Structure formats: C-alpha cells, structure tokens
Amino acid sequence: MERSIALIALFAALIGALALLPGLTLGFGVPITAQTLGVMLCGTVLGARKGALAVLLYLLLIAIGLPIAANGGAGLGVFARPSVGYLVGFPVGAFVIGLVSSRFANPMGFWPATLAALVGGLVVINVFGIIGMWIKLDVTLPVAIGYAAPFMPGDVIKAVAAGAITAALWKARPGLAAQRG
Amino acid sequence: MTAPPRLRVDLTDVALARDGRPVFEGLSLTLTERRVGVIGRNGAGKSQLSRLIAGLVRPDRGEVRVDGIDVARDRRAAIRSVGILFQNPDHQIIFPTVDEELAFGLTSLGLTRAEARARVTATLARFGRQDWAGRNVQTLSQGQRHLLCLMAVLAMEPATILLDEPFAGLDLATELMLNAILSALPQRLIHVTHDLGALAGYDRVVWLDAGRIVGDGAPAAVIAAYRAEMAERARHAGTEF
Amino acid sequence: MTAPPRLRVDLTDVALARDGRPVFEGLSLTLTERRVGVIGRNGAGKSQLSRLIAGLVRPDRGEVRVDGIDVARDRRAAIRSVGILFQNPDHQIIFPTVDEELAFGLTSLGLTRAEARARVTATLARFGRQDWAGRNVQTLSQGQRHLLCLMAVLAMEPATILLDEPFAGLDLATELMLNAILSALPQRLIHVTHDLGALAGYDRVVWLDAGRIVGDGAPAAVIAAYRAEMAERARHAGTEF
Amino acid sequence: MLALSSDIPTWAHRLPAGRKFAALFGASLAIALARSLPVQGAILVAAVALYLSCGPAFARAGLRALRGLAVIAALIGAWHWLMGAPETAALIVLRLLSAVALANFVTMTTRLEEITALVDRALAALRTPAVLRRRLALAIALTIRFVPVLSDKATRLTEAWRARSPRRASFRIVLPMAIMAIDDAEQVAEALRARGGV
C-alpha cells in the first residue's frame, strides 16, 4: 500500500514536472506540452486504476493551487481555460491506456505500451479536448477538430516515447510489472 | 506466557533473497548490548539486515524478534519498539513542512492531532529548534535535514534505533554535534557505518561479509582485523575488485 | 596573442547567485598546484565552486578560466580540459551499458565511432576490466560504478579533474583502491571532501566558508585550523546550529 | 513553497476557505450562464476591484499570474472578430478573464493547508472513511515533495551530460531519470512503513 501511494504520488509529480518544460501555446489557447507523455506513462507503467488515480491526484493538486499545469498554471482558474477538455480527458485516457495494455501478455513491452498510448493518449484525450474547445471557444465541431490537428504529430511521438520508456523501465526494474493495476 | 525478553534483538535462522539472489541463508544473531556497530563491504548485506530488524521486510525463512515482538508481522508494536534512520534524508522526509514530518509518526502511534502537536512542540524544544515550527523542509540545510530525521525518530520514543550510515557527506561540526546527541541517548543503537572511527566507544561490532558474520566482538579487535583485510583486498584490487 | 597559461585555474572577481541568494560575491582564486583540496561546511559553496570551474554554470559577474579557456562559454574546449566526478554515480551514469557510457564523452570530443570504440577498449584494459565490455550498468556494484565514472572521465584525458566528494559511502577496500588510482594520476586534481584524511599528501588546501576563502595553504595548517573551528562550533551547536 | 498562494497578507486571507470556495462556485456559474455583455463587464470590473482592494503589490502579483492568459484571450478575441462576430469575441474574452481571475484570487488568498483541510472536511461530510482520507492527505504531501526532488534530479543529470558534451542534453536522460525516480519512490515507501505507514 505504501508503495502504491508513493508511486502514484511520484507519477502525479512527474506529470507536473513535464508540464513545466517550456511548451508552445497555439493561438486558440492550448499549448503543445510534454504533460501528455506523463499521462501516457501513468497508464502504461501504473496500469488502469492506479494510473487514473495518479492523474486525478495531479488534477486535485492543480485545483488546490500548485503551479503544475501547462506553463506553470495553478488553481481553479486552470479549469476555466480552453484546455479544460484535455484535463478532463487525462484520467480517462490513462485508464484506457492501462486497460488496453493489460490485454497483452507483456503489458510493459514496447508494442503493447505504444499501441495503448496511441489509443488512450492520442484518441481518447483528444476527443475530450476537442469537445472542450468546441464548448469553451464557441466554434463549430469541425473547427474544433481543426484546432486539435496540430497536436497529433507530437502526440504520436509522445506515444512512441512512452512505449520506449516503459519497455526500458520494465527491463531495468522488472518488479514494476507486478504492481500494475 | 512469560514476560517478553527486554532489550534483545533475535534473528533465528533467517533467509532472505532479493530479486531471486540470496542475501542471507540461515543467519542467526542475538544482540543485547546498548551500542552495536555493523561494518562490512558494499553489498555485504548491512542495509538488508537493518530492514529485517526494522521489520520492513519479512524474512523468507526464520524469525526476527525485537524485544520479543515479531517486527515484520506486528507492525503496530514494531513502530513503537524500533526506529530507523536512513542514509539519505531526502528518502526519509515525506512531508513538505517540519511539523507535518514530525507529527506523522505520532499519529500512526495513535496520538490525537492535539497530542501529536504537543509532542512536536516538545521535541523541537528539546533540541532548541522551536523556530522550525511550520518551516518548509526545502529551506533546511543538509545537516539540518539529518537532524530533522533524527528528531522524527526520537519523537516516537522507540527503545531501539537503527542508523544506516546516517552521516555520510556531513561536515565535521555537524557530525560532531549529531554524534554528541547520539551518544547521550538512552536508547539502544545499532549503527551501520563505513566510518570506523565512529564505533570507538561501542560495546560490540559485527562484521558482515556476503551475508555471513565473519567477525564479532569488541570494537578494537574486529575493526583491526577488518582494516587488515581491506588493505589486503585493495592490494589485489587490480585482479579481483 | 600570447600562449595560453598552462595548468592554471583562474577565478577573477566571480559573483554567483542561486535562486536570488548570493553564493559568491567577488571571489578570486588562482590554482596552479597539482593536488588541491577544498574543504568547508555543508552549504559553504564547494559544489558551486566545482560547477563554476567545470563551466557548468556561468558566473553572474567575473570570469572563470582553466588553462586560459573560458570554460562556461567555450564548452567544446572546456570538456577537453576539465572533467568532473560527482558524489553519486547514479546522478552521473546516463547510459545503460558500460561501453555506451564510456564512448559518450569520446564521441562528443569528435572521435569517430571506431576511434571511440578503440579508446574504450584501451581504457578498460588499463584498469584490467576488459570483461566489462558490453556489460549492463545495473549489474555493477556501487564501488564498480564509481570506478566506471572515473574511467569515463579519464578516457577523455582532461588536464584537470574535479572530484566533488567522490567516495562518500564507499567501503574501505574500494576507497583505498580508488585513492591509489587517483594518486597515481598525472592530471591535476581538485578534490572537494569532508574526509580530511584524504588530503594528507596534497600541495594546497582551500577552506571555503559562506562563499569566501577563510583558509588557504599547506594541508596540515589549514586542516588543523578547520578541525579546531568545527569542534568549537559543535560545542555551541545547541544555540547556533 | 511551491504554490500559487501569496505571502502578502490581505483581508481575503482571513476569510474562511469554505466561504471563498462557495462564492467562487456561485460566480463561476453566473459567468457561464450570463449572455449579456454588460453583466459580464460588471463581473470583470468587480474582479479587478477585488485585486486592487488587496493593495498594489498583490494586484501586480495577480496580474503576473494572468499574463499568459491575457495574450491567449487577445488572440482568441481577434480571431472571432475577424470571423465577423465581435459580440462573441467580447463575450469569450470577458468570460475567460473573469473566470480565471476569480479562481486565481481564491487560490492566492488561501493557504495550501487550509485548502487541504477543506478537501478533507468535504470528504468527511461525504462519509469518506478516515483511512482513505489519511491516504489522500499522504499522497498530496508526497506529490508536493516529489516535484522539486524530480526537477533537482533532472538538473543533476543534465549537468552530468553537459560535463561531457558540448551539445544540449537529449531525451536520453529521461530513462535514467525515470529509474532514479522510481527507486526514490520505493525508498520513500519504505520510510513510510518504518513510521507506521497507512
């Protein structure tokens, strides 16, 4: 139990640390960030339930005022920004990533992890993000989808990176596979 | 039932493996002295021994009892009887502020919030660090963090304190100060260290090698034998290291 | 232009702040000796001094030159002239295998892959560790990792090597072996340490306190003064620590 | 500490956290529902007045926290304007600025401990078992500890890289960093267990 809590807290902090890397904010107010890589790793390394808990913990900490959202954003204000859909999608994405990778015999292998990160990280998170921008920015759905397009190449790269990191972690610390869930 | 034996550490035929590789295979050891030093090479098993005595890991075979308590199973009693100080304070400090850090172990002991707060204040006062209340741990120096970890352990008033190389990387003044605090403690100390000088006034020194006890007895004799052996090994290091 | 001065470290009126708090305010220091020790309390500024000399951080004011090279600006030349060994090998080893770790610095120097491979083999041979080729770093012991870091620095053949408490937590045999390797090195060493005994045969010892040089000269004198001061401070620790 | 909460003491710091959050909730609802420009304008003016009532230094800190958003709001506004919907443009910009400004105001004037205590009370009111609440409190504290620890590790590895290469550190330091972080988490778990665990 202590180990689970420590790992969940670590991955919540990891998303926060990645969010602080300088990103590029696009015109409609949503940045390209490394956060998604952290969310993907939550799913691929911690599994569905713990991964989603880590992301929820991250969101809670933003809400209570830690400057760990994209570009050092903090507080409840972050949930009033156009990127709110993505934030809501993060825990769902991590959960789906965990579920998808668990369907394979070697969930922390490169291909299972990459595939899961694509499904949960690229598809699920962006669907939520698009809905968020659609509502928040008062644009039509096709325009909102257009807004999300520039993130796709980066998100594919992040999914592959998540797969590679997960596989390497698995090799270095095989015990990690046993704690997924 | 007879009264539990006081001030005893008993390891009986303990086996432990890490990642499938055996660390101990049938280790037995009884400690009754007030000041015990543990020495040995890197990887000899000193930290695993500390973890066993603190009850942080359950032996694969055999039993570890401290003052009669099965420390791996009866965690509630174990945290009252054994405290442990790790090498790196950053691995040990869990909370962002000094108060929270000190209070955590106390609430685990079952103290109410108010009782815990009172004990925190008393502990800070005992070391003349009243001004640390509410302070952010990030703002403490390295030596101050070591002291905080020690206070957190002492606040819980365990009868036995395990020290796993607690002072590597500390400056001389801080080390002298912390050593003075330690030697004045009434508790039993089990001190793992590479700093052989620190064990001078101890009652007993145990030398571990590859999970076995290869030296045991009065500090002077064990340490002299250890020094000789290490010098010998260093000479052959080119081929064997 | 005149020829660059050889074997000199020059800090001229250096100022450096971390997180807005000044660490150095106008530090000047020239080192020409082959063996220099640096001592001082935790937080005195020893590691920041090492980072300055290695060119890892640019001074806010003033200049740091090693053998005439502005190490913070001319990184390409700097990595040829200064190597640095940190306290914890885990903070230093970047690659998963021994070869990759050793080759990394060499390819940064501009060696081709084949040249780098040859130099890696030669370095391993020099320390009698040919069997480490291709080995996974995870399988090395703590002492072996320290040695790997040292080899990675030596393979780059810098004229100056900075050691920032390289041996805290090592066992005696390993420490003796690594010290023997170090003292046989032809390079200039600048050695930051809390282990005062390690500086016995040195040419000069610099004592830093709160970012200023408070002692400088022959080891025996500086270390004796330092010991006395630390004992004094430990006595007043209750109020001042 | 790593937090948005401001060290400058103001009258708003003294209000109970629960009341501030309830007011914020109400205000957010109003911002989301009102479609009238004057109402939205009035809300933003009120928000500005709140900041100013706490003194110039506090207002400056508040402005700094909003700077990034202001640029974004301007871009979004310009876009809608160009699309021929100046009305919508103004509405979106006003909403965005007031919602974020008010939320930041609450965060800046409430200490972290008060907010965590509030979360804890709310969960208690929802009959969350004490064990779970203790775990959550622990997880929050640990995350706050880990963020600076992680960035410190990243700095060290970056320096180890730069000490041996003139080029910038690449993604290759991510793996050793991740391994180190996971080992740290295991150590911390052990330290937790040594003092009673969860």
Ligand SMILES: Nc1ncnc2c1ncn2[C@@H]1O[C@H](COP(=O)(O)OP(=O)(O)OP(=O)(O)O)[C@@H](O)[C@H]1O
């Ligand atoms: N987490 C782990 N996973 C696998 N093996 C481990 C682990 N920790 C320790 N070991 C192994 O257990 C043995 C004993 O290690 P231990 O840490 O007790 O040594 P030590 O005597 O404390 O050494 P040091 O002086 O370096 O601290 C070593 O062979 C080590 O490789």
Ligand SMILES: Nc1ncnc2c1ncn2[C@@H]1O[C@H](COP(=O)(O)OP(=O)(O)OP(=O)(O)O)[C@@H](O)[C@H]1O
């Ligand atoms: N990353 C950092 N951010 C802010 N301040 C720092 C940082 N690193 C060091 N400092 C400050 O700079 C000063 C010098 O620190 P430095 O690490 O050089 O001390 P040191 O002499 O190496 O101590 P030690 O013996 O503990 O290693 C200290 O006051 C420290 O608080």
Ligand SMILES: O=C(O)CCCC[C@@H]1SC[C@@H]2NC(=O)N[C@@H]21
């Ligand atoms: O404000 C925030 O903190 C959330 C920013 C979300 C950015 C999203 S995550 C998925 C997509 N990929 C990116 O690189 N950025 C967006």
Ligand SMILES: [Mg+2]
């Ligand atoms: Mg150990």
Ligand SMILES: [Mg+2]
């Ligand atoms: Mg240092």
